[in-house]
Amino acid sequence: MKVKVDLSRCEANAICMEHAPEVFKVDDDDNIHILQESPTEDLRPRVDAAVRLCPRHALTIENN
Amino acid sequence: MVVYDPYDWNTQENPYPVYQALRDNAPLYRNDKLEFWALSRHADVLAAFRDHETYSSAQGPALEPLDRAATDVASFLAMDPPRHDAFRATIWRLFSKRKVQALEPKIRELSSHYLGTFQHRGCCDFIADFSGKLPMDVISDMLGIPKEDRDTIRSFTDIVVHREAGQSRVPLPSILAGTQLLAYFGNHLAKRRKDPQNDITDLLIAAEEDGHPLAEKDIIALLFLMAIAGNETTTKLLGNALYWLAEDPTQRKMVQEDPSLIPAWVEETLRFDPSSQMVARTATRDVELHGKTIKKGDRVALLIGSANRDERAYKYPNRFDITRQNDLSLAFGHGVHYCLGASLARLEGKVCLEEVMKTIPDYKIVHNELIRVHSPNVRGFASLPLRFTATS
Secondary structure (H helix, E strand, O other): OEEEEOOOOOOOOOHHHHHOOOOEEEOOOOOEEEOOOOOOHHHHHHHHHHHHHOOOOOEEEEOO | OOOOOOOOHHHHHOOHHHHHHHHHHOOEEEEOOOOEEEEOOHHHHHHHHHOOOOEEOOOOOOOOOOOOOHHHHHHHHHOOOOHHHHHHHHHHHHHOHHHHHHHHHHHHHHHHHHHHOOOOOOEEEHHHHHHOOHHHHHHHHHHOOOHHHHHHHHHHHHHHHOOOOOOOOOOHHHHHHHHHHHHHHHHHHHHHHHOOOOOHHHHHHHOEEOOEEOOHHHHHHHHHHHHHHOHHHHHHHHHHHHHHHHOOHHHHHHHHHOHHHHHHHHHHHHHHOOOEOEEEEEEOOOEEEOOEEEOOOOEEEEEHHHHOOOOOOOOOOOOOOOOOOOOOOOOOOOHHHOOOOHHHHHHHHHHHHHHHHHHOOOOEEOHHHOEEOOOOOEOOEEEOEEEOOOOO
16 A cells, blocks of 8 residues: 655644554654555554544555 | 424524434435535535535535625635635644644633633623633734724624524625724734734735735735634634533543543534534535435535534434544534634633633533524524632
């Protein structure tokens, strides 16, 4: 799976970081960083939660 | 056959049984008389929020048609991407979760101040004496509205949003107050250009759309939106929180003994009885759903208050339970128009309720003097009388 963020959508709510801090980091300047663009399958449930719960609907998962 | 009339007085007193009937029997509901559709299930409301291309915000967030161009008073709330994104981008950083934390001391100071005006009396009207005032103070500070103007601005904003029971058009007093508010902000803007104060107004003066400074009326609309948007909704949230906690002595005791539960109390209030019950969209194409067809151009109401009580999304949804792990509450909407003030509202909720629980923890609601606000989309109390042990 590949995780993508729409940077024009992200507003640093950091719900993603709450659910999958191994994959998402929001820094002190309210900028998001994808730490693992292709997270391992064991992280799937938490990455799914992050994508679903992002209030701005800024995240997508591409399955390849 | 279920009838949903958002202007009906009884529905406004308690919409939740009607919502249940809608979800069960008419998940895509048509009101021909008032010419709108309504979506009431969590999954459908969420999908509509996410699909901003199909469900446009261009005609504004309220069901009733506006008396002027929606963007003149609602700014980016009445825009669709891509134009919407450029406007929102000028201010979102000021309202980010991290940024608003800096307002905590100010909110606490304001809370103490207002509590100080009545804690010695042993009684108050929580709306008039506290929650009707504080949110406006916070945003006024951010916008740079001088102290001496705040009461006037507050009364204008109150009139702009006020509706009498059954009114389905924007009433004349609201139109007039709106015009006065726009004039005020025009004036405010002119003053700021001559004398910058390093606040939001100055930021907007410096902001650009497509490489050009924002148009005058667009800056004014942004100020108008910020002045109005977070006012009534936050006022009602605070009142609703006090009301629902008082209904359950067990949970009340839990919060008194453990103030770290206050944010969860706020979240559950937002789910259970959100102060913003409904927002409107316009269909940009025909949509087939639940065996019916929404036509291009039709108005569609997204029933947030109903979605948050959908048993398809929540266990025991009609139970107020501050211990539940809240999953995708739609109280602040979702997606492109997700409430920009959500973090500020949550912070105000947390800090104000902390101070209330410290100062008047034994507050009792005077039930026979409660007055509900009657509005098609705002839910809460116009008057919330409390009694409590007086302190100095």
